[in-house]
Amino acid sequence: xxxxxxxxxxxxxxxxxxxxxxxxxxxxxxxxxxxxxxxxxxxxxxxxxxxxxxxxxxxxxxxxxxxxxxxxxxxxxxxxxxxxxxxxxxxxxxxxxxxxxxxxxxxxxxxxxxxxxxxxxxxxxxxxxxxxxxxxxxxxxxxxxxxxxxxxxxxxxxxxxxxxxxxxxxxxxxxxxxxxxxxxxxxxxxxxxxxxxxxxxxxxxxxxxxxxxxxxxxxxxxxxxxxxxxxxxxxxxxxxxxxxxxxxxxxxxxxxxxxxxxxxxxxxxxxxxxxxxxxxxxxxxxxxxxxxxxxxxxxxxxxxxxxxxxxxxxxxxxxxxxxxxxxxxxxxxxxxxxxxxxxxxxxxxxxxxxxxxxxxxxxxxxxxxxxxxxxxxxxxxxxxxxxxxxxxxxxxxxxxxxxxxxxxxxxxxxxxxxxxxxxxxxxxxxxxxxxxxxxxxxx
Ligand SMILES: [Zn+2]
Numbered sequence: 410x411x412x413x414x415x416x417x418x419x420x421x422x423x424x425x426x427x428x429x430x431x432x433x434x435x436x437x438x439x440x441x442x443x444x445x446x447x448x449x450x451x452x453x454x455x456x457x458x459x460x461x462x463x464x465x466x467x468x469x470x471x472x473x474x475x476x477x478x479x480x481x482x483x484x485x486x487x488x489x490x491x492x493x494x495x496x497x498x499x500x501x502x503x504x505x506x507x508x509x510x511x512x513x514x515x516x517x518x519x520x521x522x523x524x525x526x527x528x529x530x531x532x533x534x535x536x537x538x539x540x541x542x543x544x545x546x547x548x549x550x551x552x553x554x555x556x557x558x559x560x561x562x563x564x565x566x567x568x569x570x571x572x573x574x575x576x577x578x579x580x581x582x583x584x585x586x587x588x589x590x591x592x593x594x595x596x597x598x599x600x601x602x603x604x605x606x607x608x609x610x611x612x613x614x615x616x617x618x619x620x621x622x623x624x625x626x627x628x629x630x631x632x633x634x635x636x637x638x639x640x641x642x643x644x645x646x647x648x649x650x651x652x653x654x655x656x657x658x659x660x661x662x663x664x665x666x667x668x669x670x671x672x673x674x675x676x677x678x679x680x681x682x683x684x685x686x687x688x689x690x691x692x693x694x695x696x697x698x699x700x701x702x703x704x705x706x707x708x709x710x711x712x713x714x715x716x717x718x719x720x721x722x723x724x725x726x727x728x729x730x731x732x733x734x735x736x737x738x739x740x741x742x743x744x745x746x747x748x749x750x751x752x753x754x755x756x757x758x759x760x761x762x763x764x765x766x767x768x769x770x771x772x773x774x775x776x777x778x779x780x781x782x783x784x785x786x787x788x789x790x791x792x793x794x795x796x797x798x799x800x801x802x803x804x805x806x807x808x809x810x811x812x813x814x815x816x817x818x819x820x821x822x823x824x825x826x827x828x829x830x831x832x833x834x835x836x837x838x839x840x841x842x843x844x845x846x847x848x849x850x851x852x
Contacts, residue, residue, distance in 0.1 A: 460484050461505045462526075462561070467518045473547065474519030476538065478561040480504070480551060486561060488549035491729055492577035495540040498729040499549050499563055504534040510624060510633075520544045520565045527621035528665040529728065535622045535666075537729050538563070543573035611830055612656045613649055614681040616784065617642040618688040621666030623727045626691040626800050634800060635664065637809050638687040641797060644812075644819040645685070649826060666728045669721075669783040676790045683758065683826065684792040686784050689809055690717065691801035698802035699771040700818075702759040703794040705752065705786060706779035717796075718780035747789050754791035754833070761832075762793065762825040769821035770814065771798070771805075795822070 464479040487500045506526050516523055522539040529535040547564035554560045568576075617639040619625030625634030639661075646657040658679050660672045667675075676684040709715035763776045773796075785792040797818070798805030808814045 459503050459505050460501075461507050463507050465508055465511075467516075467521055469519045472567055474521055474544070474565045476521060476524060476536075476563040476565075480559050480561045483551040483559055484561060486549040486551065486563075488546045488563065490544070490546065490573065490576050492574060494726070495543060495573065495577075496729060497538040497540060497544065497546060497563065497565065499536040499538070500529070501534045501536070501561075503528065503532045506534075510627070517541060520567060525622055525624060525727075527623070528663070529622055529730075530665065535729065536563070537622055537727065538565075540565075543568050543570050545572065545576065610654060610656045611682040612658060612679055613826060614658045614660065614676040614679060614684045614790070615642045615646055616660040616672050616676075616684060616686040618686060618721070618784075619724065620661045620664055621728070623666050623724050626689065628691060628800055628806075631800055631806050632810060634689050634691075637689045637800065638797070639664070641689075641809075641815055641819065642687050644815045645687075645822055648816075648819045648823040652823070652827075654830075655826065666730070668725050668728070668730050670725075672784050673787045676792070677787050681787075681790045683829070684785070684787060684790045685822070686782075686792065686794040687797065688721070688794060689797045689800050689805075690720070692799050693801070695801050695803070697773070698799055698805045699773040699776070700766055700798055701773040701776050701778060701796040702762050702766075703782060703785070703796065704755045704759050704777075704779045705782050705792065707781065709780035710778040711775070713775075714778040714780035718782045721794075722781075722783045744788060751787070751789055751791055755785070755793055757832070758791055758825065758829045759793050761828050762795070762822065765825045765828065766818065766821045770808070770818050 460480050460482040462478045462480050466477055468475040468477060484501050484504065488497060490497055504526075510525055510527075511523065520540055520542060522541040524536060524538040526536045527534065544565040545568040547566050549561075549563045551559055551561045617635070619633075619635040619638070621635075623635070625638070627633040642659055646659060649655045649657050658675070658681070660675050661667045672686070673684075703714060703717070709718065759777050763772065766772060766776075782794055785794055798809050800806050800809070
């Protein structure tokens with residue numbers, strides 16, 4: 410049963426497509442994970458309640474900047490401001506954005522520098538507006554327009570720096586408990602990418618970077634990073650599962666935002682033996698291409714790695730969930746030992762991956778680097794960040810989006826995982842494995 414006429418629901422089609430991929434992997438779990446798009450009439454009845462945004466425009470009138478969306482039904486909007494950088498956040502019930510996100514840059518008008526939107530967590534969508542100056546929210550409401558159609562209006566007026574800072578700090582106080590709850594709520598929707606972890610199989614957590622309101626790198630005319638890395642994550646999960654030696658878990662199984670801390674928490678809670686974060690960023694130097702494997706370090710290996718980590722660590726700010734800082738880990742001798750062992754294993758995996766990848770696809774000139782990536786901070790799960798290539802490189806962008814390239818490189822990663830566990834031995838890994846290796850003084 411289709412609830413939307415063909416061509417009117419691209420996201421649903423995309424999700425249905427992905428659901429079928431998951432179904433081949435996960436069997437039983439797909440029923441739960443994609444209940445919202447099921448063909449079961451009883452379940453599908455929930456879908457019409459999701460409003461659809463079909464157009465967006467920025468209108469200037471006097472000193473007011475208006476961001477107006479055409480929306481299929483009235484929604485309750487909750488708007489607030491955040492500082493550093495100055496943003497307006499508008500929270501909505503789950504909404505389908507059947508429009509292209511505005512390209513980076515070139516959309517600056519009035520008080521709006523840029524804006525983005527997407528799924529924040531289960532049943533929650535968000536619009537994030539980057540401001541070009543301090544602004545106050547005049548109103549954020551949905552109401553009938555002159556033609557009778559419903560529109561969602563966000564009206565902004567200039568204000569002074571002090572008033573803006575005061576409004577942002579009020580947000581900080583009033584929103585903190587809810588904000589942290591929101592960030593962790595996304596984890597509830599996570600289901601295994603390849604069935605329940607089995608005791609005798611190492612669990613590999615695959616982390617497709619970005620998602621939902623955070624598109625990651627996005628150049629006009631090219632698919633956003635969040636889509637490229639998600640497709641790769643699916644291909645990799647399939648390959649790892651097909652050998653029957655590993656269980657896999659994805660940190661997100663749809664186009665939804667997941668905070669960096671939450672990604673780490675998912676890996677640790679599930680008892681992962683390896684964590685692979687997948688990215689495909691852009692550089693201003695469009696001639697730079699090839700894959701790079703990053704590990705975490707207190708001091709960056711080079712300026713480029715430091716800059717990338719800084720950019721990636723902003724993901725939570727991009728989605729406006731930076732209000733509550735993640736609690737830092739406990740620091741004692743045992744913790745430090747575990748972390749040192751974990752980092753040594755991360756390094757071994759990175760080296761293995763680089764040596765195997767080079768026979769399958771292009772590598773960056775300096776393919777193994779390190780920096781302070783938040784998403785690689787699990788003290789007890791060996792973690793690497795694989796930059797598949799650069800979407801800013803014409804060559805890479807063309808390759809990264811082809812299934813042939815994806816299958817070939819996913820297979821290289823799968824072989825690296827094989828080699829890593831062959832060296833490390835089965836059952837080693839996660840908190841337990843790292844601790845026992847610490848005890849033996851090995852590494
Ligand atoms: Zn990225």
